[in-house]
Amino acid sequence: MHQRYSQAASQTEKSQIIDEVVKMLGYNRKYAIYVLNNPIPAKKPAKKRSKPLKYLEALPAIQLVWEALDYPCAERLHPVLLSTAELLASHGELLLTPQIREQLARISRPTLARRIAKWRSPKPKRTLPHPKPGSRLRSKVPIECYAWNENRPGALEVDLVEHHGGSSLGHFAYTITVVDVVTGYSPAEPSLAAARPPSFAS
Structure with a gap:
């Protein structure tokens, strides 16, 4: 509308544009004239602030422990991360500084899972066959599922x-x-x- 209003050749044409703005947006006529002469600038999308990565110093140690334990998932790696790193350090396979030790003890399991997901494992992914629902074999085999929260x-x-x-x-x-x-x-x-x-x- 602002572009049409600025390119209008006559006052009659401008008046028609003002009428359209008032009808469509419910503006007061004087406010509509002000907006057409001074358009409101579009808001710029807010930039997402990228958080600095934590535990950067401990990442090489985490990867070394992950490889030494045959590429386990974060749920299995997290409880033994620090103890395995200390064992590797005692054999001279890893330099364990106080800062790295603190980061290994402080890293959470979800953060550890996000770090591991970026690394490539040489182990082939296992795919298990899924039986069809209601199959005879599945109906004859009793299966009990239970939740455990051991760490x-x-x-x-x-x-x-x-x-x-x-x-x-x-x-x-x-x-x-x-x-x-x-x-x-x-x-x-x-x-x-x-x-x-x-x-x-x-």
Whole structure:
């Protein structure tokens, strides 16, 4: 409207433009004339202030610990970050200054996850098959889900598997799998077991 008003050739044309502004915007006529002669400058979009990155000094140490532990996720790395860094420093693999030690102890898990997401892991991504909803296999296998909030190593999940080929008679092996839910450490220990046929009293 301002452009049309400034290029108007006659007072009649300017008056028509003023009438349009008053009708569309509900301005007072004198205020409409003032705005057309002095347009309000458009507001510039506010610039987003970029926050300075924290823990820059500790990033090389974090990456070294991440690689030493075989590229774990932030949930598993965060509880053992400082202790593993201290272990690497004791073997001369890492220079651990008081500033780096403080940053390793202070960094939060979400911040650690954002830092790790920018690094490339050489481990291939595992894709698990998703069964179709309502499949016969899924309906026959009981699954219990529960929430855990452990953040210290030592909470274990244990699974026992019998390798007997469908029969519990004779000699066969057990596999005991123990998984630390925080660090992901998973040793497997096989053991030999023997089962006797059941005896029935007459």
